[in-house]
Amino acid sequence: MTRHTEERAEQLRAGLADGLEASGQLTDPTWRKVFETVPRHPFVPEFWTLAGEGPRRVTSADPDWLDLVYTDDALATQLTDRVATSSSTAPGLMLAMLQALDVADGHRVLEIATGTGYNAALLSERLGSHQVVTVEVDPVLARLADSRLRRSGYTPLVHAGDGREGYPGRAPYDRLIATCGFSTVPAAWLEQVRPAGLIVCPLGWGTVRLVVADDGRAEGRFLPAPSHFMTVRDAGTTGTPAHPGRPEATSGRLTGLDLAAVAEDEAFRFVLSLVAPDTAFAFERAEDGSVTAVELWAADGAWARTEDGKARQAGPRLLWDAVEAAHELYVEHDRPGRERFGVTVTDQGQRTWLDTPARPVPVAAKTA
Known part of the structure; x- marks a missing residue:
């Protein structure tokens, strides 16, 4: 040098x-x-x-x-x-x-x-x-x-x-x-x-x-600032869940959630990372830049895809249900920033909350 x-x-x-x-x-x-x-x-x-x-x-x-x-x-x-x-x-x-x-x-x-x-x-x-x-x-x-x-x-x-x-x-x-x-x-x-x-x-x-x-x-x-880190991993792996392809959906229904609200609101995607942990997601766009599809998948096999107003889901967690619940929570509480969220950790597990530990944030539920 x-x-x-x-x-x-x-x-x-x-x-x-x-x-x-x-x-x-x-x-x-x-x-x-x-x-x-x-x-x-x-x-x-x-x-x-x-x-x-x-x-x-x-x-x-x-x-x-x-x-x-x-x-x-x-x-x-x-x-x-x-x-x-x-x-x-x-x-x-x-x-x-x-x-x-x-x-x-x-x-x-x-x-x-x-x-x-x-x-x-x-x-x-x-x-x-x-x-x-x-x-x-x-x-x-x-x-x-x-x-x-x-x-x-x-x-x-x-x-x-x-x-x-x-x-x-x-x-x-x-x-x-x-x-x-x-x-x-x-x-x-x-x-x-x-x-x-x-x-x-x-x-x-x-x-x-x-x-x-x-x-x-x-x-x-x-902390109030955004942060995006590579996921903890085992040696020789990427830490990123493998995409499952297009599994046969076990749940399909209409959804009224605007896809742009999921794809373009970074503060909401933070909330989504809390309610649907260990989940990757991708967005598809038209030539004009508008979001046409949102897809989510996780290492446990959970999968969801939404396009044309219709949501399809498969696997042990209903990921699109978690997206909608997270957005409802987000809007209901005036689009809270990161600093309003907190975590309590014990040797028995972890709980995420909003404003106070008495208000837990629900995570994606497993299907029966």
Whole structure:
């Protein structure tokens, strides 16, 4: 890496920090100093941009590599069957989550999903490497991250394993942060985070901030900003449910729900991610851009497709029923933002609620 490149990277880091601060995303001066100190480019020597007609591979030999690294964008860093299975999170979202983590000197942090190692580097710069443990399911990615961290001067404990199990060897932790998507918070985490500790975790299409209580229960609300993370997965898989094709519908009926309300309202799709967890969905459009069909499917075999005012469903959950119930809840409560929703987690399970724990949000029911 030439001196000119390093100087250019330093300028770009400062410029990105200026932009994030001006937009209100970067509010903590301590994190600003960390953000300006830790370079991102050593952790993403190559990546893929996913906009446009298809993935475009970018390497350090490309003239726009460094400029793309220091934009407020997520960068796909691993593709499996042309599906992105690891990435470097957009800096603005990363900072929002780190600031919500509310770390202090002396805190021990467990990170779930090491990815490139950049986020672990930020935590190590802030707290000291000896205070950071990071877990990555993909052993190849874990080795790469560990190597890049060490070359950058950071030595957190990098463990190749299933982040859903945490890392009990260094527990208890004061803070836990996850950078891959979940539908439920693993019970093992509640055992490994000390009382009054915090968990910041992507859940559905949002990020929840939970406080662990003395009795092991964890409860808290969602952050207001959108977040879209790759789903937690086993090594060698994509984490995305396979499309079932077009199964024979076991339920068919008319629906009056406007498809555009499902496809184009991002805030509603967050609600949908809560009531129909572990579900993928796709939209079909006419030449004029109007939505002509909505299709949903899940790993458990549930499937639904709606077009021409008619809904068809199959499998163990009635997904379109869940869509309609979610939209009714959404409209009835004045289209609530993420911050009005919360989650309570115990060793017995998880419950999502609106405004207060006394108002649970129903999830898609299984068919008889």
